[in-house]
Amino acid sequence: MKYITIVVPDCELNLNSIAGAYEILSRANDYWQKLGNRSMLEIQIAGFVSESKVNGYFTVHPTDISTIHKTDLLIIPSIFGDYGKTVDKNEALIEWIGRQYKQGAEIASMCSGAFLLAATGLLEGKTCSTHWNAVEQFKQMYPNVKIAEDKIITHENGIYTNGGGYSFLNLMLYLVEKLFDRSTAVFCSKIFQIDIERTTQSQFSIFHIQKGHGDELINKAQTYIEKHVESKISFEKLASELAISRRNFDRRFIKATGNTPVEYLQRVKVEAAKKELERGRKSIYEIMGDVGYIDDKAFREVFKKITGLSPLDYRNKYNKVLKVG
CATH class of the missing domain: 1.10.10.60 (Homeodomain-like)
Incomplete structure (x- = not known):
């Protein structure tokens, strides 16, 4: 049994990345059991906040993350708003993420969730991916982290990251293959109609002129x-x-x-x-x-x-x- 924790930071969230991760992993686990196997996953959505509102329309009620002492894989969803302020507001969560990694957990960040992951210090000297539109700010905040600007997915020492937007779906297929097998990932790609071979976000990138540097x-x-x-x-x-x-x-x-x-x-x-x-x-x-x-x-x-x-x-x-x- 693998224990999966989808974390809920205290900030403006991308609900799709939370719900999408939960749905794909749950569907993969159901398919696995229908093949005659035992359940592989136990999935929780957890955070230090008791309630998180998304765009004023939806509300997430996460489990109290302080009750989770060990997890095998934790997933950081994409975030919106001021990244610097979000990092400051989530010190306890950032510390918890770092502690889980030291205890053997793997970590996956979606899109701009990389800002929270990088705040743990675990990406220092490593390579990660994030949304192409957030690259410049990421470089300013975390100059010692190498950005793979064109990559949809990076994987290094049990840390997974992915590019922006709905490319988190590709990360989920990648994780499904790691957790289960290739045939289960292919099944999910067909059910959710996700291109399993997509590897780059270069074609979607728009080059923004950077002139706020003061020189x-x-x-x-x-x-x-x-x-x-x-x-x-x-x-x-x-x-x-x-x-x-x-x-x-x-x-x-x-x-x-x-x-x-x-x-x-x-x-x-x-x-x-x-x-x-x-x-x-x-x-x-x-x-x-x-x-x-x-x-x-x-x-x-x-x-x-x-x-x-x-x-x-x-x-x-x-x-x-x-x-x-």
């Missing part, structure tokens, strides 16, 4: 890059015009944005190309030229590196008219 010189460089997306930019010349050495320019740029100047330029170009591909009004060759590429191979390689899809595949996927019936 005015780098802000000027970013603005220049964004206004000259179709041009071949010399960073040596740009640094000189900003009266800074290329070495210091690169150092400050990375510190401010999390990207090298070249990476930043590539991401700006690819984001512009994605928008044109979604509109579907221009050919891929025209779009390539609009964002400053003359080498088709180089454009395709950079585009796929950042999005996980070729320009053609991206257009085919996101420029289709939805048809019902």
